[in-house]
Amino acid sequence: MYLNKSIKEINELLKNKTIKPIDLVEEAFQNIENNRELNAYITLNKEEAIKRAKELEDKEVDNLLFGLPIAVKDNIITKGLRTTCASHILDNFIPIYDATVVEKINEKNMIIIGKTNMDEFAMGSSSRTSYFGAPKNPWNKEKISGGSSGGSATTIASRDLPFALGSDTGGSIRQPASYTGIVGMKPTYGRISRFGLVAFASSLDQIGPMTTNVYNNALLLNALVGKDEKDLTSVRREDEDFTRLIGEDIKGMKIAVPNYFMSDIVSKSITSKVKEVIELLKSKGATVDYIDVDYLENAVTLYQIIAMGEASSNLARFDGIRYGFSYENPENIEDVYLKTRAEGFGEEVKRRIMVGSYLLSGENAKVYYNKALSIRDDMRKALKKVFDSYDLIIGPTTTTTAYDLTDPMDDPSKSFMDDVLVIPVNMAGLPGLNLPIGFDDNKMPIGMQIIGNSFEEAKIYKLASYLEKELNLSLNPNGGEDNE
Amino acid sequence: MSNYIPTIGVEVHVELKTKTKIFSNSINGYGEMANSLTNVVDLAYPGKAATILNCKIRRIMHFDRKNYFYPDISKNYQITQNATPIGYDGYVEITKSTGEKKKVYIEEMHIEEDTCKSAHRGTKTLLDFNRAGVPLIEIVTKPCMSDGEDVKLYLEKLRELLSFGDISDCKIEEGSMRADVNVSIRKNESDPLGTKAEIKNIGSISNAKLGVEKEIERQTKIYDAGETFKPQTRRFDDKINDTVLMRVKETGNDYRYFPEPDIPYVILTDEMIERAINSIPMLPDERREKYKKLGVSDINTEKLVANRSLSDYFNTLLDEKINHQIASNLLLGDISGYLNKNEKLITDTTLSKERFIELVNLIDNNTLTSKNLKDILDIVLESDKSIQTIIKEQGIENITDDSEIRNIVKEIINNNPESVNDYKQGHDRAIKYLMGQVMKETKGKANPKMAMDILTEELN
Numbered sequence: 001m002y003l004n005k006s007i008k009e010i011n012e013l014l015k016n017k018t019i020k021p022i023d024l025v026e027e028a029f030q031n032i033e034n035n036r037e038l039n040a041y042i043t044l045n046k047e048e049a050i051k052r053a054k055e056l057e058d059k060e061v062d063n064l065l066f067g068l069p070i071a072v073k074d075n076i077i078t079k080g081l082r083t084t085c086a087s088h089i090l091d092n093f094i095p096i097y098d099a100t101v102v103e104k105i106n107e108k109n110m111i112i113i114g115k116t117n118m119d120e121f122a123m124g125s126s127s128r129t130s131y132f133g134a135p136k137n138p139w140n141k142e143k144i145s146g147g148s149s150g151g152s153a154t155t156i157a158s159r160d161l162p163f164a165l166g167s168d169t170g171g172s173i174r175q176p177a178s179y180t181g182i183v184g185m186k187p188t189y190g191r192i193s194r195f196g197l198v199a200f201a202s203s204l205d206q207i208g209p210m211t212t213n214v215y216n217n218a219l220l221l222n223a224l225v226g227k228d229e230k231d232l233t234s235v236r237r238e239d240e241d242f243t244r245l246i247g248e249d250i251k252g253m254k255i256a257v258p259n260y261f262m263s264d265i266v267s268k269s270i271t272s273k274v275k276e277v278i279e280l281l282k283s284k285g286a287t288v289d290y291i292d293v294d295y296l297e298n299a300v301t302l303y304q305i306i307a308m309g310e311a312s313s314n315l316a317r318f319d320g321i322r323y324g325f326s327y328e329n330p331e332n333i334e335d336v337y338l339k340t341r342a343e344g345f346g347e348e349v350k351r352r353i354m355v356g357s358y359l360l361s362g363e364n365a366k367v368y369y370n371k372a373l374s375i376r377d378d379m380r381k382a383l384k385k386v387f388d389s390y391d392l393i394i395g396p397t398t399t400t401t402a403y404d405l406t407d408p409m410d411d412p413s414k415s416f417m418d419d420v421l422v423i424p425v426n427m428a429g430l431p432g433l434n435l436p437i438g439f440d441d442n443k444m445p446i447g448m449q450i451i452g453n454s455f456e457e458a459k460i461y462k463l464a465s466y467l468e469k470e471l472n473l474s475l476n477p478n479g480g481e482d483n484e
Numbered sequence: 485m486s487n488y489i490p491t492i493g494v495e496v497h498v499e500l501k502t503k504t505k506i507f508s509n510s511i512n513g514y515g516e517m518a519n520s521l522t523n524v525v526d527l528a529y530p531g532k533a534a535t536i537l538n539c540k541i542r543r544i545m546h547f548d549r550k551n552y553f554y555p556d557i558s559k560n561y562q563i564t565q566n567a568t569p570i571g572y573d574g575y576v577e578i579t580k581s582t583g584e585k586k587k588v589y590i591e592e593m594h595i596e597e598d599t600c601k602s603a604h605r606g607t608k609t610l611l612d613f614n615r616a617g618v619p620l621i622e623i624v625t626k627p628c629m630s631d632g633e634d635v636k637l638y639l640e641k642l643r644e645l646l647s648f649g650d651i652s653d654c655k656i657e658e659g660s661m662r663a664d665v666n667v668s669i670r671k672n673e674s675d676p677l678g679t680k681a682e683i684k685n686i687g688s689i690s691n692a693k694l695g696v697e698k699e700i701e702r703q704t705k706i707y708d709a710g711e712t713f714k715p716q717t718r719r720f721d722d723k724i725n726d727t728v729l730m731r732v733k734e735t736g737n738d739y740r741y742f743p744e745p746d747i748p749y750v751i752l753t754d755e756m757i758e759r760a761i762n763s764i765p766m767l768p769d770e771r772r773e774k775y776k777k778l779g780v781s782d783i784n785t786e787k788l789v790a791n792r793s794l795s796d797y798f799n800t801l802l803d804e805k806i807n808h809q810i811a812s813n814l815l816l817g818d819i820s821g822y823l824n825k826n827e828k829l830i831t832d833t834t835l836s837k838e839r840f841i842e843l844v845n846l847i848d849n850n851t852l853t854s855k856n857l858k859d860i861l862d863i864v865l866e867s868d869k870s871i872q873t874i875i876k877e878q879g880i881e882n883i884t885d886d887s888e889i890r891n892i893v894k895e896i897i898n899n900n901p902e903s904v905n906d907y908k909q910g911h912d913r914a915i916k917y918l919m920g921q922v923m924k925e926t927k928g929k930a931n932p933k934m935a936m937d938i939l940t941e942e943l944n
Contacts, residue, residue, distance in 0.1 A: 201745070202745035202746045203745035232747050232748060233745075233746060233747075309742060310742075312551075312740075313551050313561050313742070316559065316560035317559045317560055319560060321555065321558075322558065357740060360740035360741075360742050361738050365741060369742050370742075
């Protein structure tokens with residue numbers, strides 16, 4: 001058992017040849033096997049991962065991430081490794097290139113263990129729209145893991161391995177991280193190349209790290225960022241070490257709490273836990289103010305218009321012609337399009353494509369989409385303005401803790417309401433992180449969201465790691481010991 | 485057939501000469517919306533084009549997605565500019581065969597990606613992805629042309645301007661310039677515009693003219709017969725030299741345009757626009773004017789303008805005190821012959837500006853005859869030696885020794901008494917014959933001007 005040790009310890013063991021990468025890989029696969037009923041994975045990369053681990057035996061251990069196993073959400077393209085987006089329409093799709101983030105983790109000599117379960121095309125908030133069935137919450141197998149990055153959250157929470165990649169369009173990293181008690185970061189829009197991330201809503205999507213602790217999260221983010229010529233929305237920034245502020249004192253930090261985040265849309269057990277944290281922060285010398293932020297209550301409506309509009313166009317490429325599932329013996333080209341898409345996509349995806357197409361049709365584009373973009377810009381400005389006076393914004397990540405897998409799915413707007421607190425961050429392109437801060441009466445994890453100004457991820461990690469240390473929670477659902 | 489008033493508008497797609505296939509400019513991500521465009525290479529082309537076409541240039545623009553399901557676009561949407569075309573409200577001027585000058589108004593000019601080339605083979609459609617994603621500009625005129633000649637002159641002018649502007653190679657045959665022509669006719673100016681037919685697949689400028697004429701004829705016949713037709717797309721078939729129906733246009737195409745979220749907004753700064761304008765080479769009409777002022781004949785002027793590389797070379801000589809007509813003769817004559825034969829550009833030869841000026845002056849002062857030139861041209865264009873050195877080395881230096889020529893002239897006069905007599909009788913032809921004899925005797929080496937002077941002197 002090595003994977004529950006700290007990354008620095010594992011690195012030492014690899015360096016002094018006490019262990020080899022293959023030991024870590026085999027341990028990860030054993031863990032996944034033990035937790036198979038959690039349904040965290042769609043495809044395992046066993047053969048290739050073992051081969052890769054053996055190749056690494058001859059290489060110098062040149063960085064902290066060397067030889068470490070990582071899980072990748074199944075909407076991130078992996079060369080030669082099936083990438084389904086949890087959809088029937090791509091269930092036979094084997095990509096011929098790697099996403100930029102995959103190239104980056106390969107450069108660090110990390111080892112991809114498998115592709116994690118998710119909502120179909122990341123459309124959902126409980127991973128129950130997956131063609132392969134929903135993953136289960138390691139804290140209670142009757143509960144959802146959240147979504148759409150539910151598989152990545154599940155495998156990290158259950159301590160299968162230390163690192164996973166997720167994607168976050170409207171909370172899809174932070175919300176499942178909150179439900180499963182792990183650390184999940186959605187970085188600033190443009191921080192990480194989206195090249196090779198199957199697009200859901202291009203102006204909102206962002207890839208991010210999901211880990212058991214704050215330090216690991218910052219470390220993985222170091223490896224993922226950077227301008228990419230293949231993604232025009234990626235941004236060139238000076239190199240920085242996101243772990244650099246970890247361990248610093250938070251005395252004098254100015255923190256804002258939007259009143260909306262603490263209103264009665266959030267369950268009492270959660271707000272009271274967040275209030276405890278606020279009191280702790282005050283006692284440690286931070287300033288915490290409750291403030292009003294305009295437009296936050298519009299976020300879900302705006303999100304539905306913008307995300308569904310963009311999705312209706314982004315998913316048009318899945319037409320059965322070049323790759324993926326294709327309806328057999330069509331009558332003509334129209335028939336290929338119609339039947340492939342009718343059979344290939346699941347209900348939620350089809351519903352969103354239809355609504356999105358409607359929202360962009362004719363005059364509707366002006367009435368809905370363009371109007372939403374303009375209000376979105378106002379909301380972005382309102383949120384950005386907070387950072388004129390404050391270092392960070394905090395609040396709950398979710399309105400409830402994880403609910404039952406059997407809860408009804410027939411109210412589509414309910415699933416959006418799960419993400420009411422996380423969506424504004426995507427709308428404004430800001431970085432946001434979920435930090436576990438405790439449990440409710442049923443021993444289900446409660447998460448707190450820390451939101452920073454654009455490109456100020458390091459400041460988020462500073463506060464998160466400080467709280468992580470102060471709270472010193474036991475976050476292993478299997479009850480084992482946790483190391484940093 | 486009755487007379488109708490035709491109204492014609494043209495949409496031209498031009499492939500840009502950019503090296504990259506995709507939109508490779510970039511600015512900051514969403515939320516920052518800063519004005520820093522980090523890569524303007526590709527934008528220089530449409531920026532130049534808009535300027536050349538006298539368009540206003542939009543400072544803040546974005547791209548849009550045009551959504552439609554069709555196999556020629558693999559994403560099932562095309563990246564284009566619907567809401568914010570980079571150029572608008574422009575014009576180009578054409579001169580009709582009557583001498584009348586006419587402005588063809590440009591409605592707008594936008595950037596978009598090219599689609600696949602589809603080839604229809606019976607019931608199958610073949611797709612060529614090579615040109616997919618190549619940046620294009622589309623130039624849309626107002627419906628302001630009224631006959632085939634207008635269309636022909638407009639397309640010729642556009643091709644000349646865009647190729648001189650280094651924006652596109654404008655090869656209609658290869659598809660780097662493609663024109664779609666919209667034609668409608670109506671009885672009176674006061675009537676609303678008639679039903680429109682769009683002609684696609686036009687393979688040459690002359691076919692565009694022919695297609696328009698055929699289409700006007702076709703529509704006239706329909707109206708004369710008291711019939712109507714539906715808006716439609718036709719293609720020009722060069723086997724039958726006529727247009728044929730492709731499809732009747734569906735009404736209410738809904739392309740669900742929205743701002744392309746994968747490409748940030750582009751904000752053009754004054755510096756960027758200035759840089760684009762400064763990179764525009766001298767355009768054809770300005771060249772024509774300058775050449776004529778320097779005494780270059782009309783024929784040579786047109787020939788030079790038609791040959792971009794020779795014209796550029798000639799432009800380096802505009803301020804030199806040389807005989808520009810001789811210079812143009814030289815470039816368009818023997819030098820062109822050499823370049824064509826050897827498949828070279830003038831810039832591939834050793835003919836520096838300084839050596840070319842030397843050559844022009846030697847011809848101008850008759851030191852070098854056209855025969856001499858032919859003898860040494862290959863060496864002039866392939867070595868770095870000075871023209872004087874080449875002349876000496878090749879032993880073709882003209883006989884400029886007065887006494888040597890005078891001796892030969894005297895001998896010729898003595899040997900041709902009849903011709904001398906004819907000359908004295910006033911027959912001008914005779915002196916040409918005698919001059920020919922002098923050149924023959926000297927094997928063409930006598931300085932012709934000097935020889936003529938001496939001959940005239942001796943005869944009188």
